[in-house]
Structure formats: C-alpha cells, structure tokens
Amino acid sequence: MERDALKRLYRRCDPSEAISPEDDRYVVFEPELRGDDWTARVHRSITRSVEPTCTLLSGPPGCGKSTELRRLVHMFRQGTDGESGYFPVLIDAGDFSDLSGQINAAAMLTGIVHHTGHRVLEAVGEGPDKVPLKDYTYAFESQFQLRAEGSGDALVFEQFLEQIRATLFECMRRVGKPLVVIVDSLNTIQGESATWAAVLRSAEQFFRAAPRFRLPVHVVYTVPPGLLTRNVPGIDFMPMIRVRERGRPAPCAPGIDALRELVRRRISDAALHVLLGEHHESRIRQAIQWSAGSPRALLLILREVLVSAEFPLSGSSWSRVQSEIFDQYVPLVYSKDLGLLAQIHASGYLSLDHADELDTLARLLETNLLSYYRNSESWFDVNPAMLELPHFQRRSSVRKVMMCSRRRDRLRVGGRGPRFRPRPSFACCG
Known part of the structure; x- marks a missing residue:
C-alpha cells in the first residue's frame, strides 16, 4: 500500500478525535446496544424541564462520550422543524484548566463562563474584547481564593456565584435563547500516582456541589468514572457497545456488526484485505472483541495494524498486534x-x-x-x-x-x- 494511502487511513483512525454527525465516519448505534439512546435522553431531560438542569455524565474511557456530546450539540442546533429554541455551547475544560491537578471551583466556573461569553459574542457578531465577563469577576476569584482557601468562607463564595449568574444571564440576553453549556474533558481529570486520590476527592467535592451552584443555564458535565464509587448523586454511566452477553462466552452479534460498520467507515473492505489478508474479516471481528466495545480501543488496534512493517499481516504479526494492545494493561494491574x-x-x-x-x-x-x-x-x-x-x-x-x-x-x-x-x-x- 502506498505511503500516502497509509497516512490517510492513519489520520482517519485517530482515537483522540471526536467527530460530529455530519462526518462521514460517524456511526449511529442502535439504542439496544447501550440499553438506551443516552444522548436523546439528555436532550429530553433538558427540553422537558421548566428549570435549569445539571447533568452529570460519565462512562468508561473510550466509550464515545465526546462524540455523543457533539451529536447533542447538533440536536440542539437542529431543533424542531429546523427551529432551535436553545443555544448550545460546547467547551473543552482542557482549554482553561489543568486536568492533572485538583479542581478549584472558582477557577473552573470562571473558565466556563469566560469561554461561554466568547462563544456568545462570536454568535452575535461582537468582538472578544466585549466579553460580558467583567474584570471584577477575575478579581473576585482571586479574592475568594485568598480569603476562602482552607477557611470555607461560604458567604464570599456565594457572592462570587452571584457574579457568575449575572454574567450568564447577560449571555442569554445577548442570544435571546436559553443556554445549554456542555463541559467536556472533565472526565479525564486524573492526578499522578502520588496525587491521584486528592485529585479524585476534589472532583467529588466539585460535582457534589455543582447542582447547588444554581446556575441559570442548563449544564452538562462529563465526570470521572472513578466517582461512581463515591458519594456523588445523579451520575449516569454511558455503557460500552455491547459486544458480549452476560455470563456467556458467545459474542453479541448486533454489537459486533455495529462496530464492524465503524471500521468500514474508516477503512474500506478492499483496504482491509490489503492490510490483513484473506482472513481480514475474521481478524477484524476478533479485534472488535479485544476492544471490549470501546470505539477508541478499536481505533487504537487499527492504528497498530497501520504501523506494521509489511502487509498483509502474517499470523505472527497479528499475534504481535494483540500483544501490543494487551500488554499496555498489564502494568496497571496489582x-x-x-x-x-x-x-x-x-x-x-x-x-x-x-x-x-x-x-x-x-x-x-x-x-x-x-x-x-x-x-x-x-x-x-x-x-x-x-x-x-x-x-x-x-x-x-x-x-x-x-x-x-x-x-x-x-x-x-x-x-x-x-x-x-x-x-x-x-x-x-x-
């Protein structure tokens, strides 16, 4: 296979890229493969509520949350009969927060509001110098950190929240619609070995308090999966694609077929034949089972195939791919x-x-x-x-x-x- 063709396929199999429904690689998974249409449920929970909502969404790493959040944005933009009654804002927390450190509530909320303000002003055609986030919000955040860090000054923090709420109200006034603020990547917060527990505790504190912030907008947060074991009410877990049945070694055929279509959207059957040889169909279905139903893990396997030295892969080379994928988990197990x-x-x-x-x-x-x-x-x-x-x-x-x-x-x-x-x-x- 030509080098340019391999580079194109490698780029199409990027496991870190979240894609939108307009992308030709996007696959619609039937609700029964995850037990429900989770994205549609979030949409309904917001559109049927008369009050602002706070949704905490989690799931195993690589289950497709970020891609589904882009579908959620698409649903709000599309609206009913082409008329949307909401203004969705998708924010990546990694753009303004250190995801390897502990969560500071004031800094996190300031970053969320600041980025929301930018998106709103872009939508109404105003420059970023007119972001409706006053300088006093930043000053107040610093004041809060100095006065309340370690002291739990609830009054100071409530005054800070009033400024945050006022700014969000101004954002809604500018667009003339209710805001839906979707904060992605918070599920990837993870400390180093020595700080892991402290970082998880800070996430627990932030997400337990999140509904009590009483923001005037709908907010969807992605949440670290480790918080499933903590005292954080209301977390909902998005499952993997079901590729196995409970208590039985037999694979789940509909789930295997759905992820087979995901592969086909990235690499054509003809290209797979070149890469994997005459056994390409059985091999790719085997790889789907190795992935445990994780779209990201499956794309990592495809990339491992694409960096092989020779095509089609021999039996020993295919075994090497399996070893490379499985060996990354071995050091994680005590x-x-x-x-x-x-x-x-x-x-x-x-x-x-x-x-x-x-x-x-x-x-x-x-x-x-x-x-x-x-x-x-x-x-x-x-x-x-x-x-x-x-x-x-x-x-x-x-x-x-x-x-x-x-x-x-x-x-x-x-x-x-x-x-x-x-x-x-x-x-x-x-």
Missing part, C-alpha cells in the same frame, strides 16, 4: 487487584468486601480494566486482556467456585449483599 477483578468477572457486579477497596475500584474504572454494559440490566466485566493472564485465570477459577457457594448460601438464608449498580436515568437538578 496482584491485590486480581481477587476483586475475578469477583466482578464472576458476578457482573461491583461487589466489595471492604470499604478500603473503593479507591481500588475507582482506579480500575479509570484505567479501563473494567467495562460496563447494559441491555435490560446492567453489568460489569473485566477487560479482555485480563483473561489472557495466567494468574488471573487461576484466581478467576477459584472465584467462580466461591461465587457458586455464596449463591447457595444466599438461597438458603434469603439474603443478598450490597452491590453497586449505575443509575439508569439522568438527573435534573434545578
């Missing part, structure tokens, strides 16, 4: 994680034996070592890479025997232990 992973693999639930496993569970969610699926019910399973580890296989076999014993005990006593299950509906907090 020996102490194996028991919990085996337990979740056997049960499908985030069942914990001890409260001190909460941080471990959050880390497993953040690093994609766990996948979440939903049809008529929701369940979790381990990343396919775990199934290839001999020490996990041994632990998993023991855990299955233990789970069978526990089920018999529960049947005898009629009891059932606590289990974490994602909430199925979006929260609207006025």
Whole structure:
C-alpha cells in the first residue's frame, strides 16, 4: 500500500478525535446496544424541564462520550422543524484548566463562563474584547481564593456565584435563547500516582456541589468514572457497545456488526484485505472483541495494524498486534487487584468486601480494566486482556467456585449483599 494511502487511513483512525454527525465516519448505534439512546435522553431531560438542569455524565474511557456530546450539540442546533429554541455551547475544560491537578471551583466556573461569553459574542457578531465577563469577576476569584482557601468562607463564595449568574444571564440576553453549556474533558481529570486520590476527592467535592451552584443555564458535565464509587448523586454511566452477553462466552452479534460498520467507515473492505489478508474479516471481528466495545480501543488496534512493517499481516504479526494492545494493561494491574477483578468477572457486579477497596475500584474504572454494559440490566466485566493472564485465570477459577457457594448460601438464608449498580436515568437538578 502506498505511503500516502497509509497516512490517510492513519489520520482517519485517530482515537483522540471526536467527530460530529455530519462526518462521514460517524456511526449511529442502535439504542439496544447501550440499553438506551443516552444522548436523546439528555436532550429530553433538558427540553422537558421548566428549570435549569445539571447533568452529570460519565462512562468508561473510550466509550464515545465526546462524540455523543457533539451529536447533542447538533440536536440542539437542529431543533424542531429546523427551529432551535436553545443555544448550545460546547467547551473543552482542557482549554482553561489543568486536568492533572485538583479542581478549584472558582477557577473552573470562571473558565466556563469566560469561554461561554466568547462563544456568545462570536454568535452575535461582537468582538472578544466585549466579553460580558467583567474584570471584577477575575478579581473576585482571586479574592475568594485568598480569603476562602482552607477557611470555607461560604458567604464570599456565594457572592462570587452571584457574579457568575449575572454574567450568564447577560449571555442569554445577548442570544435571546436559553443556554445549554456542555463541559467536556472533565472526565479525564486524573492526578499522578502520588496525587491521584486528592485529585479524585476534589472532583467529588466539585460535582457534589455543582447542582447547588444554581446556575441559570442548563449544564452538562462529563465526570470521572472513578466517582461512581463515591458519594456523588445523579451520575449516569454511558455503557460500552455491547459486544458480549452476560455470563456467556458467545459474542453479541448486533454489537459486533455495529462496530464492524465503524471500521468500514474508516477503512474500506478492499483496504482491509490489503492490510490483513484473506482472513481480514475474521481478524477484524476478533479485534472488535479485544476492544471490549470501546470505539477508541478499536481505533487504537487499527492504528497498530497501520504501523506494521509489511502487509498483509502474517499470523505472527497479528499475534504481535494483540500483544501490543494487551500488554499496555498489564502494568496497571496489582496482584491485590486480581481477587476483586475475578469477583466482578464472576458476578457482573461491583461487589466489595471492604470499604478500603473503593479507591481500588475507582482506579480500575479509570484505567479501563473494567467495562460496563447494559441491555435490560446492567453489568460489569473485566477487560479482555485480563483473561489472557495466567494468574488471573487461576484466581478467576477459584472465584467462580466461591461465587457458586455464596449463591447457595444466599438461597438458603434469603439474603443478598450490597452491590453497586449505575443509575439508569439522568438527573435534573434545578
């Protein structure tokens, strides 16, 4: 294959690029593959509410949240009969916030309002020098940080919020419509090894308080998946594309077919034949199962194929692709994680034996070592890479025997232990 053709395919398989519905690579996934049309649910929760809403949306890394948020923007712009009653603003938190550090509420809200103001003024044809964010807002943020950091001065922060609300009201006046502010990338907040727990705690504090900010606009925040284990009400988890059925080794054919179409939108069947040879169809379906239903993980596999030295890939080269993909997860697993992973693999639930496993569970969610699926019910399973580890296989076999014993005990006593299950509906907090 020519170098220019490979470069074009490599560019079309960018796993970090969120695409809009107008893009020829965009694929519409049927609601049953995720248990619901999550984007349409967010849209309905906003358009049917008479008060401003606060939506907290999370999901496993790579499940397609950013692309679906662009679809949400498209739905608001399109409106009903071509007439939209809302003004959507999509903001990337990484443009104004350090996503490796702790969240400062004042700085975060100031960044959100500042970028919203710019988008509003662009829409009405005014220059950025007329952003309706007064200088006193920045000064007040500094004042708040000096007076309230560590002291919890609620009065000062409430005065700061009044300025934020006033600015957002001005933004709505300029466009003449209710605002829908969508803040993406906050789900990627993650500290270093030494600061990870502190960063997650700061995210917990911010998102617990978010509905109480009482902003006069609809706000959609993406939330770190690790907060599913914390005391943050109203988080809704977007599942992976269902490529397996619960408790059965057989793949989910509709999910496999849907992701096969995603591949076809990026790389034609003819090009796949050149890259993977006569077994290209069976190989790409195998790769879809390796991805665990994550569009991003599948694109990473395609890129791994595209950087191979020779085409079509031999059997050993295809095995190397699998090893390259699976090996990236091995350093993320500690020996102490194996028991919990085996337990979740056997049960499908985030069942914990001890409260001190909460941080471990959050880390497993953040690093994609766990996948979440939903049809008529929701369940979790381990990343396919775990199934290839001999020490996990041994632990998993023991855990299955233990789970069978526990089920018999529960049947005898009629009891059932606590289990974490994602909430199925979006929260609207006025």
